[in-house]
Amino acid sequence: xQSVTQPDARVTVSEGASLQLRCKYSYSATPYLFWYxxxxxxxxxxxxxxxxxDPVVQGVNGFEAEFSKSDSSFHLRKASVHWSDSAVYFxxxxxxNNNRIFFGDxxxxxxxx
Amino acid sequence: EAAVTQSPRNKVAVTGGKVTLSCxxxxxxxxxxxYRQDTGxxxxxxxxxxxxxxxxxxxxxxxxxxxxxxxxxxxxxLELATPSQTSVYFCASGQSSGNTLYFGEGSxxxxx
Numbered sequence: 001x002q003s004v005t006q007p008d009a010r011v012t013v014s015e016g017a018s019l020q021l022r023c024k025y026s027y028s029a030t031p032y033l034f035w036y037x038x039x040x041x042x043x044x045x046x047x048x049x050x051x052x053x054d055p056v057v058q059g060v061n062g063f064e065a066e067f068s069k070s071d072s073s074f075h076l077r078k079a080s081v082h083w084s085d086s087a088v089y090f091x092x093x094x095x096x097n098n099n100r101i102f103f104g105d106x107x108x109x110x111x112x113x
Numbered sequence: 114e115a116a117v118t119q120s121p122r123n124k125v126a127v128t129g130g131k132v133t134l135s136c137x138x139x140x141x142x143x144x145x146x147x148y149r150q151d152t153g154x155x156x157x158x159x160x161x162x163x164x165x166x167x168x169x170x171x172x173x174x175x176x177x178x179x180x181x182x183x184x185x186x187x188x189x190x191l192e193l194a195t196p197s198q199t200s201v202y203f204c205a206s207g208q209s210s211g212n213t214l215y216f217g218e219g220s221x222x223x224x225x
Contacts, residue, residue, distance in 0.1 A: 032211040043203055043216030051211060105155035
């Protein structure tokens with residue numbers, strides 16, 4: 001069965017520092033992989049997605065993610081965070097024809113000024 | 114841009130009462146989803162639909178029904194609301210599993 005694990009429930013970084021949010025997935029083939037962001041009292045918005053090709057994909061607002069088949073991971077990175085990046089970030093995986101999309105439990109990112 | 118609109122945005126219901134959460138999308142997507150979000154559980158899928166007239170059970174369907182009368186509309190129905198159903202509910206739409214999901218802003222339900 002497909003599953004997504006985000007091992008860090010909360011990450012705190014200082015403004016201007018680099019960021020990595022971790023995501024591991026479980027699936028026998030290469031699925032569609034996504035990162036979504038949720039700002040307070042809002043729905044989720046997609047940051048980026050990957051299916052094939054260059055393992056490093058660029059998203060909005062300077063975010064990027066790197067796919068690793070050997071590690072079954074899809075970690076999210078940003079070179080320099082801003083206070084406005086404070087939000088909850090969800091990794092998600094989808095595969096197959098059943099149109100199911102599985103979300104991790106999310107990582108709360110807190111950016112300190 | 115795809116728009117997903119949920120109503121009501123906030124609802125207080127009494128235990129044993131009936132609650133209907135409505136969702137409307139304007140981008141002609143085939144698939145629609147209902148999730149609930151609780152602290153420590155992330156997003157959990159309740160029901161989803163492939164198109165008008167279809168509904169499928171997700172991971173936590175007990176206590177919920179769903180209805181998809183048209184391409185645009187997808188409702189979540191709590192026939193007998195319980196306090197354990199207090200949560201934030203999100204509707205989403207998407208064209209297929211590999212495509213972006215578009216979320217509504219959520220419906221906050223409190224069952225007292």
